[in-house]
Amino acid sequence: MGDLRLMKGNEVLAEAAIRCGCDGYFGYPITPQSEVMEMLMFREPWNETGMKVLQAESEVAAINMLYGAAATGKKVLTSSSSPGISLMAEGISYIAGAELPCLVINVQRGGPGLGTIQPSQADYSQAVKGGGHGDYKMIVLAPSSVQEMNDFVDLAFELAFKYRNPAMILTDGAIGQMMEKVELSDYKKRWTDEEVIEKWGSWATTGKPSSRERNVITSLELDSEKMEANNQRFQKKYRQMEAEEQRYETFQIEDAEYVLVAFGTSARVCQKSVEIAREKGLKVGLLRPISLFPFPKNIIGELAPKVKGFLSVEMNAGQMVEDIKLAVHEAGCTRRVEFFGRMGGIIPTPGEVVDALEQNFLKE
Amino acid sequence: MDVKEIIKPENQVYGKTELLTDNVMHYCPGCTHGVVHKLMAELIDEMGLQEKAIGVAPVGCAVFAYNYIDIDWQEAAHGRAPAVATGIVRINPEKFVFTYQGDGDLASIGAAEIIHACNRGENILVVFINNGIYGMTGGQMAPTTIERMVTSTTPCGRDTELNGYPLKMTDLVAQLPGTSYVTRQSAQSAPAVRKCKRALKKGIKNVLDKKGTSFVEVVSTCNSGWKMTPVKANEWMEENMFPFYPLGDMKDSEKDKPVSNN
Ligand SMILES: Cc1ncc(C[n+]2csc(CCOP(=O)(O)OP(=O)(O)O)c2C)c(N)n1
Numbered sequence: 211m212g213d214l215r216l217m218k219g220n221e222v223l224a225e226a227a228i229r230c231g232c233d234g235y236f237g238y239p240i241t242p243q244s245e246v247m248e249m250l251m252f253r254e255p256w257n258e259t260g261m262k263v264l265q266a267e268s269e270v271a272a273i274n275m276l277y278g279a280a281a282t283g284k285k286v287l288t289s290s291s292s293p294g295i296s297l298m299a300e301g302i303s304y305i306a307g308a309e310l311p312c313l314v315i316n317v318q319r320g321g322p323g324l325g326t327i328q329p330s331q332a333d334y335s336q337a338v339k340g341g342g343h344g345d346y347k348m349i350v351l352a353p354s355s356v357q358e359m360n361d362f363v364d365l366a367f368e369l370a371f372k373y374r375n376p377a378m379i380l381t382d383g384a385i386g387q388m389m390e391k392v393e394l395s396d397y398k399k400r401w402t403d404e405e406v407i408e409k410w411g412s413w414a415t416t417g418k419p420s421s422r423e424r425n426v427i428t429s430l431e432l433d434s435e436k437m438e439a440n441n442q443r444f445q446k447k448y449r450q451m452e453a454e455e456q457r458y459e460t461f462q463i464e465d466a467e468y469v470l471v472a473f474g475t476s477a478r479v480c481q482k483s484v485e486i487a488r489e490k491g492l493k494v495g496l497l498r499p500i501s502l503f504p505f506p507k508n509i510i511g512e513l514a515p516k517v518k519g520f521l522s523v524e525m526n527a528g529q530m531v532e533d534i535k536l537a538v539h540e541a542g543c544t545r546r547v548e549f550f551g552r553m554g555g556i557i558p559t560p561g562e563v564v565d566a567l568e569q570n571f572l573k574e
Numbered sequence: 575m576d577v578k579e580i581i582k583p584e585n586q587v588y589g590k591t592e593l594l595t596d597n598v599m600h601y602c603p604g605c606t607h608g609v610v611h612k613l614m615a616e617l618i619d620e621m622g623l624q625e626k627a628i629g630v631a632p633v634g635c636a637v638f639a640y641n642y643i644d645i646d647w648q649e650a651a652h653g654r655a656p657a658v659a660t661g662i663v664r665i666n667p668e669k670f671v672f673t674y675q676g677d678g679d680l681a682s683i684g685a686a687e688i689i690h691a692c693n694r695g696e697n698i699l700v701v702f703i704n705n706g707i708y709g710m711t712g713g714q715m716a717p718t719t720i721e722r723m724v725t726s727t728t729p730c731g732r733d734t735e736l737n738g739y740p741l742k743m744t745d746l747v748a749q750l751p752g753t754s755y756v757t758r759q760s761a762q763s764a765p766a767v768r769k770c771k772r773a774l775k776k777g778i779k780n781v782l783d784k785k786g787t788s789f790v791e792v793v794s795t796c797n798s799g800w801k802m803t804p805v806k807a808n809e810w811m812e813e814n815m816f817p818f819y820p821l822g823d824m825k826d827s828e829k830d831k832p833v834s835n836n
């Protein structure tokens with residue numbers, strides 16, 4: 211048995227960062243995720259693994275510190291919640307444009323504006339469509355348990371470095387604040403400077419030796435032909451992610467006539483909804499997207515011809531539902547795709563979801 | 575002496591440092607950026623820092639600094655260079671990290687980042703080109719634009735009632751305990767260039783000695799933006815900018831001089 215603990219989701223993010231050999235964290239306090247930095251400051255990883263932690267003067271500064279540190283080929287992350295992520299959008303766009311790996315965690319709260327500190331999934335579109343200016347994508351992973359908060363930190367870094375692209379863990383205040391049993395990962399060593407040069411010396415700003423050309427990290431290219439070529443390279447990368455990184459989990463899907471589609475906290479709710487519906491004799495299953503970009507559209511395409519309909523259950527006004535519709539359409543199908551959601555920091559109840567299913571598909 | 579004799583290495587009195595690339599600079603003739611680039615390239619070369627140096631370029635006319643000095647570079651978002659440099663140096667404390675920023679970049683959109691980086695005493699050199707104007711976007715008012723100075727957004731001259739007062743960023747950062755060396759220089763004449771180089775060298779040395787932030791302002795000309803000939807721009811700067819932005823060291827922790835005297 212590994213290192214079993216009872217811990218808060220936010221604290222686990224911090225612990226997982228230390229253990230996966232992270233070099234640095236830059237952040238700015240905001241509810242409901244301040245425990246990430248509090249835990250890091252309490253743990254003092256600079257004494258243990260050498261990981262540095264810095265409280266920045268704003269989210270704008272934090273994301274740009276991340277941009278600087280990521281350019282040197284090191285493993286770095288930040289975390290924030292919705293309003294702070296909006297402030298980071300410019301920086302994330304620069305990071306994507308300069309093709310740097312890093313991890314950004316969004317522990318979502320309800321919006322728009324200052325909104326509420328209660329959990330929400332209203333930043334889905336911001337996360338999966340890019341969020342800042344320009345055509346770019348982040349790899350977006352959505353944990354639905356404290357265990358996945360642990361596991362996805364390492365996974366996000368692996369994917370970020372594989373594609374030289376920012377990755378995001380998109381979670382919410384419920385999972386961030388929730389305590390659950392978690393098996394912590396084993397410690398991985400931080401890369402030494404020599405290892406960083408060996409792995410990423412071809413592009414990282416590690417200081418120019420005479421043996422190579424200077425490395426320049428920039429998103430700027432004033433020659434339109436070249437800038438289009440850059441964009442084509444990015445798009446190729448995003449298509450490769452779509453081909454290779456679609457992740458999801460299914461629950462009671464084999465004989466399902468109706469499929470609930472939900473991620474993160476709403477997926478936890480829907481698991482119970484499936485049980486309630488099954489007790490009523492309804493053949494209902496659950497599809498839980500784990501990677502939100504790339505969206506697991508292949509499985510939706512596979513399910514579409516076999517089922518009578520999909521119900522997207524989200525803690526927002528209906529954002530992922532658009533991607534489900536697209537996936538069904540791309541599969542050449544005409545299945546009904548409906549939506550049920552609560553907003554403003556409210557988590558739907560399992561019963562409400564079953565009611566919505568019946569309302570949408572089984573009335574008259 | 576014939577030409578062959580003159581160009582013999584032993585007769586050479588001046589050479590271009592190899593760290594300055596052969597790329598044709600995009601700066602206008604008369605612009606101060608080119609001179610300060612040359613000084614930084616020379617110093618990095620003379621001090622043997624090429625392998626240690628990471629430059630952070632701003633958004634502004636110096637956005638392409640990375641085309642001219644042969645070291646590793648990162649191009650920051652507008653105003654964020656001090657945060658980018660913080661990220662680099664915190665994770666790589668053995669590197670020599672510097673930002674190179676204009677006055678719009680440093681004193682306007684990036685005011686928060688520069689104040690906090692200096693206040694934390696990040697171990698970086700900040701090179702601050704104060705030409706009193708937004709050069710790159712075509713000559714709009716900067717926070718440093720002096721009273722009554724004409725720019726494209728102050729066509730009748732800077733009116734403090736409408737636009738507020740010019741901001742002396744260097745005086746501000748000299749107050750902060752995180753800075754070790756704060757100075758204001760210029761580069762319009764040979765003696766000024768030599769002094770400026772000494773100041774930059776001192777700033778670099780302080781960073782290598784891990785003394786915290788060194789901040790070198792260079793009062794500069796933007797003759798295109800100011801719509802003057804290079805010579806006229808230098809005269810105008812001496813007459814109008816120097817009285818408001820007096821040259822000299824404001825803080826030198828080595829000499830333990832009192833902070834700011836303006
Ligand atoms: C977020 C953002 N806002 C505005 C701009 C447009 N912009 C580019 S350069 C610049 C001003 C630069 O002036 P300064 O920092 O004084 O440098 P100079 O060009 O005079 O050297 C502005 C406003 C931008 N690139 N990004």
